[in-house]
Amino acid sequence: MSIPFITVEGPIGVGKTSLAKAIATKYQFELLKEIVDENPFLNKFYEDIAEWSFQTEMFFLCNRYKQLSDIEKKYISKENPVVADYHIFKNLIFAKRTLSEIEYEKYESIYQILTKDMPVPNMVIYLDASIDVLLARIDKRGRDFEKKISSEYLEQLSVDYRMFIDNFEKKHPEVPILRFNGDEIDFVQNGQDLQIILEKVDVTLHKGSY
16 A cells, blocks of 8 residues: 655646645645745846856755755655645756756766755646636736746646646656646635545545555
């Protein structure tokens, strides 16, 4: 019997943290939240992506590696279920888009070494939404550095996410992926929509005999 390790993923502004919190509350799972605001390079990154991308991505990689190590040591190895509002595989999505070819080759080598023995989630919840919806939600939460995100960057990021999730599904057919469209379902404002998601999570957990 495997211990639930649920990852909620999707592009910026889609509601990952809100859903992860709701799942953690319902099932009394440990909640792992992504480190974003602590990245000292993030403001500079959105001002000049080419100049600051490597520093930004390396900071995220090192911090997420540490968090993923903690998941294994503090929770999963002790049979405590975890839900996270990200997974470290997102690093490759962002790095592929922002780094030069030479930088990406170096970065991917480091990534593969660090994540070689790290736990893979046994359920992925993938949230997606149109660019207009994402921009509206980004604006609503009011992070200063996110105001510099262009719609073009967000559009390409969304495409990259869809491709990556499709490839992840092929590579890990044993991992169920639950997909939800944020244009059709608003689990933050609508309790019934949230219940729809939680019911599907519940069915998937029982199928996995957790």
